[in-house]
Each structure stands twice: as C-alpha cells, then as structure tokens.
Amino acid sequence: MNVNPYVFYDGDCAEAFTFYSQCLGLPVEAMMRYGDTPGGSPVEASWDDKIMHACINIGESMLMASDAPPGNYHPPQGISVALQVDSVAEAESAYTKLSAGGEIHMPLEKTFWAERFGLFTDKFGIKWMVNCDPLDQGASS
Template structure:
C-alpha cells in the first residue's frame, strides 16, 4: 500500500504542477484535462438531487508527478466546488540544509509564511508556509538525532 497526497486546485493545477516539478525535480506522469475525458466516461446526467457539475474543458481533471519514488497528485475542482485545504500539509523531508533553504525559498515565494525556516531542537531547518496556489507545506531537514523519525 502507498499513501499519495492528492491536492485540489481552484483552476490553476497545471501551473502549480509545472512549478512544483521545476522546483522539486519531479517527473510528470500525467496531466489530463477535462477535455481528455472520453465521452463514455462523462456522466450522462447528475445523480438524483444533485445539480450538474460544470467541467471546464481546459482545466485539469488529474495530474500526477513522481518525485524520488513518491507520487504527488491533484486536479482542478469543478467550478464552485473548490475548498481551501485545512488541517493538512505536504511535508518534504530534506537531507541537506542548503537544499531545504532553496526549496523553502522557491515554494514559499508569493505565499504566506506560517513559520520561517530556521533551526529547531529536532531539525537543522524547519519551516511552514502556504504557497501561492493555496497548498500548505512543511519543510523539514532533521537533525541527526531525529533523522530516522522523519523518514
């Protein structure tokens, strides 16, 4: 079994995933728009009691990126259905402080800082932020004593 984060976006999934791939060195595995959905896979009519969900054809139905053997997935929510993430973070455990600083600086640019990147009792570097796409992140570069617990 594998756990894979699945991120929801408000119409900017393609831009976010292209940015994440450039910063994290990810390899895009899939980038499927709603227009790529086969006609026979589209719902013929909404379920009883539900209003139709608009499917903007140029938006992303499913994106998948591989980074160091881990998959990060996401898609654009149908119009009017997006909800900001709450209670979760995507956590990156990074071995080298310089790499933690580079990634923190790149991903947090244009976002909002929750906790500046710095040294803690458990980490050489740790910081939290929400990026410009609304995704909450934690960057952790564990101290040697805690490195086995961060993996």
C-alpha cells in the same frame, strides 16, 4: 502501503504543478485534462482545459491533484504537504522556491527535532512543511 496527498485546486492546477516541477526539478508525470476524458468531459465545456488529474513523483511518494469541478472547490484546511529532504541545501532551495509569492508561517530554521524546518502557504493556497532531519541521522549540510 503508501499515503500520497491528493490536492484540489480552484482552476489553477496546471499552473501549480508546472511551478512545483520547476521548483523541485522534477517532471510532471501526468497532466490529464477534463476535455481529454474518453466518452466526454464530466464537467461543463468551459472547464475542458482544466486538470482532471496531475501527478509528480517525489522520491517514493506522489503528489497528486486536480481542479475541483465548478462549484466543488473548498480551500484546504487542517492539512499540509510535508516535504522531507535529505540535506540543508535541499531544504533551503525547496523552501525558498516553493514559498515564493506565498505566505511564510515559520521561517526555515534549526529546531530541536530538525536540522531545518519551516512552514508556509504557497501562492496557490496549499500549506507546506519542509523538514530536514538532524545531521546525526544521515542528513548533510
């Protein structure tokens, strides 16, 4: 089994996934628009260029998303995308890049459970946690 987050955006999914791709150095695996739906778009024509489904593979997991159809978007609450990295350098890079333009809730720092851990909401309103396990568990600085 796998658990993969599926995030909904308020019309800026393409911008968000392009940003994540650049920040993480990973390709966007899928970016399907509502207007490309076989049999016709399930949303009003003004949303044909919005994203019906997007995906980025991150390790063995996927971050998936779409633009919520008009009138169906609700800001996410009570959930974060948790990004687990293997090194302090990866943690610092991902945290710095992904949090740019967003709101910092906890600076990336050493904690009693992690070599680095930090919390932020990105500029698209998505909450993230970046975690790097202690060095004695195989992570390196």
